[in-house]
Amino acid sequence: MFIWRACHNMLPTKSNLCKKKVLDSPSCPICHLEEESTEHILWYCPSASDVWSCGPITVQKSICGNGHFIHLFEDLIDRYEQQELELFAVRATAQPEGPEISIHHPQVIRWQPPPVSSIKVNWDAALDQRRCCVGLGVLARDAEGRFLMACGIKKIIEVEPTTAEALAALHAVIFATEMGYSNVIFEGDAFMIVNAINSRGICESNYGHFVEDVKRLLGEFNLSSFVHVSRGANCAAHNLAKEACTHVADKHWWHCIPSCIDGIIRKEETPLPLS
Numbered sequence: 042m043f044i045w046r047a048c049h050n051m052l053p054t055k056s057n058l059c060k061k062k063v064l065d066s067p068s069c070p071i072c073h074l075e076e077e078s079t080e081h082i083l084w085y086c087p088s089a090s091d092v093w094s095c096g097p098i099t100v101q102k103s104i105c106g107n108g109h110f111i112h113l114f115e116d117l118i119d120r121y122e123q124q125e126l127e128l129f130a131v132r133a134t135a136q137p138e139g140p141e142i143s144i145h146h147p148q149v150i151r152w153q154p155p156p157v158s159s160i161k162v163n164w165d166a167a168l169d170q171r172r173c174c175v176g177l178g179v180l181a182r183d184a185e186g187r188f189l190m191a192c193g194i195k196k197i198i199e200v201e202p203t204t205a206e207a208l209a210a211l212h213a214v215i216f217a218t219e220m221g222y223s224n225v226i227f228e229g230d231a232f233m234i235v236n237a238i239n240s241r242g243i244c245e246s247n248y249g250h251f252v253e254d255v256k257r258l259l260g261e262f263n264l265s266s267f268v269h270v271s272r273g274a275n276c277a278a279h280n281l282a283k284e285a286c287t288h289v290a291d292k293h294w295w296h297c298i299p300s301c302i303d304g305i306i307r308k309e310e311t312p313l314p315l316s
Contacts, residue, residue, distance in 0.1 A: 048110055057078075079110045158184065160189070162179060163228045164213035165231075166202070167283040172286055176288075177195075178277075191298075207231075208251055214259065217262070224262070224265070228268050228278075229268075281301065
């Protein structure tokens, strides 16, 4: 019943309540970036993205673009088995429903600069089913939050979301190696991949060869670590990855911020207010 109501835009979201003059503002109370519509609160909000990306099926990375929830769900039906769809429905239905349907997950964490003398490299992947490609986004910033370099890579391949994330992690390490960085913190929002890289055992998943290549290359740094962060702390890499899907060729930027992440970088350069 919940999924049926979501597909027919019948949930009491802030957007719907505003149209009925029940509330004054439709703004999402979690991210404050967009209206709290059905598709936003169940899919596009950074907090919702964190939930889907950490689950046993990382469906969040499998769809690009904006659309109504019913179109998103139809896309899932075309590509996932019954058991996975049932899991999706259960997790979506578990969200609290009331006058405000907001998902109350851990607070979205903003990107933070690395320690002095370190470089932070963020990475992410995006799948574009229409173009049959994967976009990889990688960027580096220093301890003062200054942009150093970024790359957007397009791969004409069809892979699972987790494999795409593993490939992005590998390109992030190759990127940092080629730049000659010695003390690096690698941040990504793919929990399963970060966990596999930090595991001492051999990764035997279908993306295991990428993970093992990452582990091997990490030995070339003086200090390195792989850290899992929320989507809210990985927005720039995420946008780079989505933009890379539209590229004709791979792109690299040195000290010149790409237009698709300029606003994000400028905002994250601003220190957080003292509480």
